[in-house]
Amino acid sequence: MRTEISTLGEFGLIDHLTKEIQLTQPTTRKGVGDDAAVIDNGGKHTLVTTDLLLEGIHFDLTYVPLKHLGYKAAIVNFSDIYAMNGKPQQITVSLGISQRFSVEDLETFYAGVLLACEIYGVDLVGGDTSSSLTGFSISITCIGTADEEKIVYRNGAKDTDLIYVSGDLGAAYMGLQLLEREKAVFGEKGNADFQPDFSGKEYILERQLKPEARRDIVRILSENGIVPTSMIDVSDGLSSDILHICKQSNAGCRIFEERLPIDYQTALMAETFNMNVTTVALNGGEDYELLFTVPLSLHDKMSTLPGIHLVGHITKPDEGCYLVTRDGQEMKLKAQGWNPLEK
Amino acid sequence: MRTEISTLGEFGLIDHLTKEIQLTQPTTRKGVGDDAAVIDNGGKHTLVTTDLLLEGIHFDLTYVPLKHLGYKAAIVNFSDIYAMNGKPQQITVSLGISQRFSVEDLETFYAGVLLACEIYGVDLVGGDTSSSLTGFSISITCIGTADEEKIVYRNGAKDTDLIYVSGDLGAAYMGLQLLEREKAVFGEKGNADFQPDFSGKEYILERQLKPEARRDIVRILSENGIVPTSMIDVSDGLSSDILHICKQSNAGCRIFEERLPIDYQTALMAETFNMNVTTVALNGGEDYELLFTVPLSLHDKMSTLPGIHLVGHITKPDEGCYLVTRDGQEMKLKAQGWNPLEK
Numbered sequence: 001m002r003t004e005i006s007t008l009g010e011f012g013l014i015d016h017l018t019k020e021i022q023l024t025q026p027t028t029r030k031g032v033g034d035d036a037a038v039i040d041n042g043g044k045h046t047l048v049t050t051d052l053l054l055e056g057i058h059f060d061l062t063y064v065p066l067k068h069l070g071y072k073a074a075i076v077n078f079s080d081i082y083a084m085n086g087k088p089q090q091i092t093v094s095l096g097i098s099q100r101f102s103v104e105d106l107e108t109f110y111a112g113v114l115l116a117c118e119i120y121g122v123d124l125v126g127g128d129t130s131s132s133l134t135g136f137s138i139s140i141t142c143i144g145t146a147d148e149e150k151i152v153y154r155n156g157a158k159d160t161d162l163i164y165v166s167g168d169l170g171a172a173y174m175g176l177q178l179l180e181r182e183k184a185v186f187g188e189k190g191n192a193d194f195q196p197d198f199s200g201k202e203y204i205l206e207r208q209l210k211p212e213a214r215r216d217i218v219r220i221l222s223e224n225g226i227v228p229t230s231m232i233d234v235s236d237g238l239s240s241d242i243l244h245i246c247k248q249s250n251a252g253c254r255i256f257e258e259r260l261p262i263d264y265q266t267a268l269m270a271e272t273f274n275m276n277v278t279t280v281a282l283n284g285g286e287d288y289e290l291l292f293t294v295p296l297s298l299h300d301k302m303s304t305l306p307g308i309h310l311v312g313h314i315t316k317p318d319e320g321c322y323l324v325t326r327d328g329q330e331m332k333l334k335a336q337g338w339n340p341l342e343k
Numbered sequence: 344m345r346t347e348i349s350t351l352g353e354f355g356l357i358d359h360l361t362k363e364i365q366l367t368q369p370t371t372r373k374g375v376g377d378d379a380a381v382i383d384n385g386g387k388h389t390l391v392t393t394d395l396l397l398e399g400i401h402f403d404l405t406y407v408p409l410k411h412l413g414y415k416a417a418i419v420n421f422s423d424i425y426a427m428n429g430k431p432q433q434i435t436v437s438l439g440i441s442q443r444f445s446v447e448d449l450e451t452f453y454a455g456v457l458l459a460c461e462i463y464g465v466d467l468v469g470g471d472t473s474s475s476l477t478g479f480s481i482s483i484t485c486i487g488t489a490d491e492e493k494i495v496y497r498n499g500a501k502d503t504d505l506i507y508v509s510g511d512l513g514a515a516y517m518g519l520q521l522l523e524r525e526k527a528v529f530g531e532k533g534n535a536d537f538q539p540d541f542s543g544k545e546y547i548l549e550r551q552l553k554p555e556a557r558r559d560i561v562r563i564l565s566e567n568g569i570v571p572t573s574m575i576d577v578s579d580g581l582s583s584d585i586l587h588i589c590k591q592s593n594a595g596c597r598i599f600e601e602r603l604p605i606d607y608q609t610a611l612m613a614e615t616f617n618m619n620v621t622t623v624a625l626n627g628g629e630d631y632e633l634l635f636t637v638p639l640s641l642h643d644k645m646s647t648l649p650g651i652h653l654v655g656h657i658t659k660p661d662e663g664c665y666l667v668t669r670d671g672q673e674m675k676l677k678a679q680g681w682n683p684l685e686k
Contacts, residue, residue: 024464039389042387044384090371092391126392134476137395
């Protein structure tokens with residue numbers, strides 16, 4: 001018997017493979033299913049998250065500079081720790097390297113990782129290097145810490161909680177579209193002198209090539225004594241990620257189209273590409289913004305905080321998960337996730 | 344300027360890329376350079392180790408069953424935690440999957456990982472799955488714990504300390520040679536009915552395909568109140584691994600050829616393949632035995648413990664690192680490590 005992975009999709013596959021897992025160690029406080037695992041070895045709790053990045057799937061070295069790749073690979077893991085309301089402290093970096101890489105290439109990649117570490121106050125503490133017969137493989141694990149009572153899981157959202165997101169959405173995705181287009185043009189022209197014109201598009205490119213993790217939001221929430229009831233970082237797109245919160249919290253939600261924070265460059269580029277900007281904001285992914293819920297009673301306090309946007313509210317589970325469009329229609333939110341049939 | 348990675352080799356490359364790393368976090372007790380990193384979040388210390396395994400480099404699915412692969416991938420990480428005198432408690436498993444894999448294939452791989460977890464008392468707490476354009480990629484991170492005063496590093500060996508190794512050496516390597524030969528024969532015959540004859544060779548095959556981590560040795564040492572002065576697990580071969588201890592401890596060593604523990608099947612297979620069995624024992628690798636040093640004063644106590652073998656002693660650094668052959672000659676020990684020019 002052979003069941004194709006495509007019949008399950010990413011989230012279905014993970015659910016299928018992990019549904020039988022029993023946790024047996026008293027030190028394990030949270031296993032599979034959140035932004036990070038939570039371990040209690042006494043003292044502060046330890047958070048662990050990991051990502052595997054493969055050439056041709058997660059990045060394209062045609063237009064991603066190695067230093068940026070190293071920076072981003074670190075940042076996306078820091079983001080998972082912040083999404084638990086924790087502080088990243090250590091990372092390990094494992095690399096599978098093909099022969100076309102030189103020592104200088106790896107120095108450049110490492111320089112990006114170490115720059116991220118320096119800016120975010122994280123130590124690089126280990127890893128593994130190996131040759132690879134094919135492309136470049138990167139596996140990063142990040143270790144963080146948090147006080148037990150401040151850890152925020154995905155499963156604590158309650159009916160009437162407000163839903164907030166930091167920054168803006170869809171920019172990284174439009175940056176990727178732009179890079180893909182320029183790569184195609186470059187390929188057609190076959191001209192090494194070809195110089196793409198990126199002026200006026202710096203923001204969406206930076207969001208794709210050099211994202212930041214929202215340490216500042218975690219700090220602002222902490223300084224204002226706010227512990228969200230649930231939180232996740234937006235890596236797959238707001239639509240998929242609010243569905244994770246709703247599923248694990250046994251709740252529904254309403255997201256309001258008119259409230260989705262979208263940068264001007266994102267909107268302009270979506271228009272250029274003839275894409276629906278709401279779809280881009282909901283499903284683009286790689287935003288690395290924080291998506292979180294807080295009790296309705298905190299509304300007034302929340303509205304004084306910079307850099308966050310109220311985008312909707314949590315409902316009872318039987319009310320489902322919907323986008324409320326500008327004209328008042330309700331459209332069901334869908335998880336995108338990773339599809340093994342697509343690149 | 345382009346420097347080929349082959350000019351540095353594995354250990355040279357790691358040294359080169361990590362030599363500038365500064366540890367800045369007070370919770371980081373040990374960074375790059377041991378079997379695991381050590382983190383102090385209060386309470387017991389947390390140990391972290393990680394491995395990246397790539398198809399065609401670290402395993403060949405022609406003759407490695409997926410369940411065995413899952414088991415081994417977990418075990419080699421547990422072994423790194425035991426080599427710190429710690430206890431593995433959690434792992435994360437990230438997979439890059441090409442389209443030729445079915446859901447059933449992944450279930451089989453996971454069954455192997457979970458069997459190892461069950462036997463060793465470890466929880467699977469997270470990971471990442473992704474499609475892969477090429478082969479099967481596996482990244483495993485293991486989290487362990489240990490009391491601060493019981494952690495054993497590579498850098499504590501002292502002049503006159505005795506050097507012990509558990510179990511026997513070279514068997515996994517001879518198992519690999521046997522599997523490679525049968526694969527070649529199978530390829531020549533092009534015959535699906537071909538059945539290799541492995542009778543009488545079960546031990547070396549099991550050492551290659553289903554190794555165990557030496558939790559029992561850690562327990563025996565603990566029960567006898569012995570904390571080694573240094574320890575490492577034998578993954579690259581005794582020669583490379585004792586050199587790691589000597590380099591980090593600023594010491595020399597003498598290893599005695601006549602004392603190398605070698606199983607009968609290993610010796611027989613080496614003879615069949617016309618290989619020098621001492622070279623196999625020193626450089627074969629993948630033994631996952633524990634190699635450790637204890638003060639000379641513990642000799643009498645150590646000689647009562649089962650499953651360990653005295654193979655040499657530590658010297659002053661200026662005496663170098665040598666194998667003393669059966670006929671009394673001294674041969675310099677060499678690190679093998681991974682070579683990107685080889686498979």
